[in-house]
Amino acid sequence: MPQRPTLATVVAILGMLYGASTLACTPLSLLFVLAPSGPLAEFMPAMPGWYKTFAVISGGLAILLALVLLIGSVGLWQLRSSSRKLLIAWAVLSLLVAVISTPVSLIYTRQMQEGVGGPAAAGALSGLIGGVLGLGFCLVLYGGMIFAMTRPAIIAACEGDEVGLPAETPVW
Numbered sequence: 040m041p042q043r044p045t046l047a048t049v050v051a052i053l054g055m056l057y058g059a060s061t062l063a064c065t066p067l068s069l070l071f072v073l074a075p076s077g078p079l080a081e082f083m084p085a086m087p088g089w090y091k092t093f094a095v096i097s098g099g100l101a102i103l104l105a106l107v108l109l110i111g112s113v114g115l116w117q118l119r120s121s122s123r124k125l126l127i128a129w130a131v132l133s134l135l136v137a138v139i140s141t142p143v144s145l146i147y148t149r150q151m152q153e154g155v156g157g158p159a160a161a162g163a164l165s166g167l168i169g170g171v172l173g174l175g176f177c178l179v180l181y182g183g184m185i186f187a188m189t190r191p192a193i194i195a196a197c198e199g200d201e202v203g204l205p206a207e208t209p210v211w
Contacts, residue, residue, distance in 0.1 A: 044192040047115055050184070054112030054126070061105035069098040090147045097140045104133050115197070123188050123197045130184040137177040145170045 072086065072094045086094075107129045114122025148166040187193060 042196065043118060044196055046187055046190060047118070047193050047196060050187050051112045051116040054108050054115065058105045058109035058112060061101055065098050065101045065105065069095060093143055097136065100136055104129060104136065118196050120197045123193060126184055127188045130181040134177065134181040137174060141170055141174045
């Protein structure tokens, strides 16, 4: 088996952690969108139907992309050539989702801020700030994944070039 580059190890572990946490947390956030309850619900204005629909669709996409990330990260750990391509596709698709969903969320948050005062307005403002910072984080994360998956050491390790293995030799 080819030597696993340190960058591949780091990306695989971080990808597994990020994918698993997204799979664990996204369904919980969808529960709050679909059935808000608890102490925060009294401060939240009623969510418009279009935004609930958007939140459910983007949550579903987040779950699917998390599965792709997990599969790709486990494959990268095993130096599968298909996993490198899968992780590049994950980064591109995730970037598209982030670029589309962030402005929609910011529009909703801005509308919510205009319609209320007090704690809800402060929460809306923090949502605007978090949305902008979150998009910046996404650009770094997804760009970093594309950068990492196009490094010669990872390409060589995943394609089996270092020890003359065929590209799709099973590694388990």
